[in-house]
Amino acid sequence: MTPCPHCGEPVADDAVVCRHCGSDAETGWVDDVDYHSLELPDRDEEPRRRSLRPSGGVGTKIILLVILGGLLLAWVVPGALRTPVGKALLIAGAFLGTLFALREIRRRSEG
Template sequence: MKKRYHNSRPRTPEVCPVCGEDVTPGAIACRGCGADHRTGWNLAASDYAGLDLPGDEFDYDEFMRREFGQRSKLAFGGLHPLWWLTAVILLIAMGIALLR
């Protein structure tokens, strides 16, 4: 005699108890917030504690300095002089082309 395995997944609710979005019958997760049968369709589904996201004390400027160092002293307005030179040459070429 073969054993029958029962689906242990809880029944899909009609409305997500976390965000209130309508849930498609038979769906395995809410399209609105991602709550699913593994989280038990509960409020813990929106808990991001395990993602290791930066907290309120996160300093973006300090992060940029630490990751990318100081800006180049050659930069003019955030662009390297080579880009400025390229832009000037292109503008001159376009001006010449328009005058012909």
């Protein structure tokens, strides 16, 4: 048995790693390593935090497809915009299109 070069615990001669600390003969552990000579880059800014909210999930895409399909139908079928459903789809499409455009503008200006 030989002592572990990292923790000093006895290690069997045929062992691959030390049972106590997990180091092996190839890790290169030594006691006199100068860690102060390592140069690490300075961080100029805080890391960006990711939002927990999804940015445009499947539900949003389905709603957009339904509204766009309704608007396409209203454009293709003569007189469809004269019905209450056609008017509602036109208003909802304009409103959601404006919201998504504003969100995209804000996202691009932030980063």
